[in-house]
Amino acid sequence: MALTHDKNFASDQEKDVHEVSSLAKRIRRGEYNAGALRKKQLKPDFVEPIPDGSRRRMKKRAPLTIGEKISIVHQVLVGHEKQADVAKAHRVSPGVVAALMLKARRSP
Numbered sequence: 001m002a003l004t005h006d007k008n009f010a011s012d013q014e015k016d017v018h019e020v021s022s023l024a025k026r027i028r029r030g031e032y033n034a035g036a037l038r039k040k041q042l043k044p045d046f047v048e049p050i051p052d053g054s055r056r057r058m059k060k061r062a063p064l065t066i067g068e069k070i071s072i073v074h075q076v077l078v079g080h081e082k083q084a085d086v087a088k089a090h091r092v093s094p095g096v097v098a099a100l101m102l103k104a105r106r107s108p
Contacts (some may be wrong), residue, residue, distance in 0.1 A: 094101055
């Protein structure tokens with residue numbers, strides 16, 4: 001009977017030590033700082049949908065088709081849209097749009 005009591009007591013102490021060490025890790029990470037708790041409270045419960053044009057670009061995009069190139073040049077020259085906006089809409093860098101515009105202006 002005393003042996004089982006000692007085993008139970010030892011396992012309880014081991015659990016307590018484990019809980020204390022895990023709590024200490026969380027405190028070191030900053031999960032119990034007043035600022036961290038405030039941030040967690042201020043964080044909204046919902047996530048707003050991200051517009052298509054503002055997503056991070058993939059590493060490699062398929063090459064632009066002729067129709068896309070014509071559309072880009074048309075939007076900038078005729079539609080008077082900003083090159084940055086057109087670049088976001090077509091998921092290319094503004095430099096690509098600038099290069100297309102330069103090429104279009106040089107050879108009409």
